[in-house]
Every structure is written in C-alpha cells, then in structure tokens.
Amino acid sequence: MDVExxxxxVFKHNLEERSFNAFWNYLSNYQKDNxxxxxxxxxxxxxxxxxxxxxxxxxxxxxxxxxxYNHVVISVRIHYKTLYRGxxxxxxxxxxxxxxxxxxxx
Numbered sequence: 001m002d003v004e005x006x007x008x009x010v011f012k013h014n015l016e017e018r019s020f021n022a023f024w025n026y027l028s029n030y031q032k033d034n035x036x037x038x039x040x041x042x043x044x045x046x047x048x049x050x051x052x053x054x055x056x057x058x059x060x061x062x063x064x065x066x067x068x069y070n071h072v073v074i075s076v077r078i079h080y081k082t083l084y085r086g087x088x089x090x091x092x093x094x095x096x097x098x099x100x101x102x103x104x105x106x
Contacts, residue, residue, distance in 0.1 A: 009072060010057055013096030019074045020052050023088045026103055041105050042080055051079040055087065070094055078105075 010016060031038045031045070039045070055077035062069040076088040086105035093099050 006057065006059060006072070009096075010074075013092070015057075015072065015074055015092060015096070016054055018098075019054070019076055019088075019090050022090055022098065022101060023052060023076055023078075026088060026101060030103065041085070049081045051082075052088075053077040053079075060091075071099060 027050075031042075042050075053076065054074060056073075056075040058073050058075075060071045060073050061067055062071070071094070072092045074090050074092070076090070078085045078088060084106070086103065088103050089101065090098060091100040
C-alpha cells in the first residue's frame with residue numbers, strides 16, 4: 001500500500017482543513033437544531049475549549065472485489081474541556097468531494 005500517495009491525496013485536496021471546517025459547520029447546525037441535546041453534550045459551551053485532532057485517515061474499499069465505490073474517510077478526534085468527547089467522521093469521494101459526515105459523541 002502506498003501511504004505517501006494517500007498523504008498526497010489528503011494534502012492535494014486540503015482534507016485536514018476542510019474536515020475541521022466541516023466539523024465547525026456541523027456543530028453549529030447541531031447547536032441550532034438540537035439546542036437541548038447540544039447543551040447536555042457541551043455543557044457551558046465555549047468554542048475555545050474544543051480541540052480537534054486528525055485521528056485516522058483511511059481508504060474504504062466498498063463493493064468488494066469490484067472496488068467501484070471507494071472513499072477516503074477522515075476521523076476527527078474531539079476534546080472538550082480537555083476531555084475526550086467523541087469523533088466527527090467525514091467521508092470523501094475519490095475526487096475529494098464530501099459525500100457524508102456524522103458526529104459520534106460519548
């Protein structure tokens with residue numbers, strides 16, 4: 001497996017920055033659409049107390065063995081008030097477009 005090619009793909013499509021920006025957009029929508037749950041999940045919310053880290057970058061091969069529907073999946077690790085809170089996962093097509101995302105909180 002060519003790890004350097006995967007790294008090049010991530011850099012070429014600016015996936016790290018785009019994943020962080022997509023997380024902030026998702027979080028903003030979560031706050032607007034589900035305020036009660038949001039306040040439980042992020043008690044006394046302060047944006048400055050959220051830390052994000054790229055946890056994993058992976059190639060997902062779907063429709064095995066035809067390999068006709070593949071993705072790069074980035075998992076962003078979320079810490080809030082220094083505690084691990086969960087992951088934001090974002091799925092990119094092989095041309096770097098966002099196909100799906102979801103938030104998984106503890």
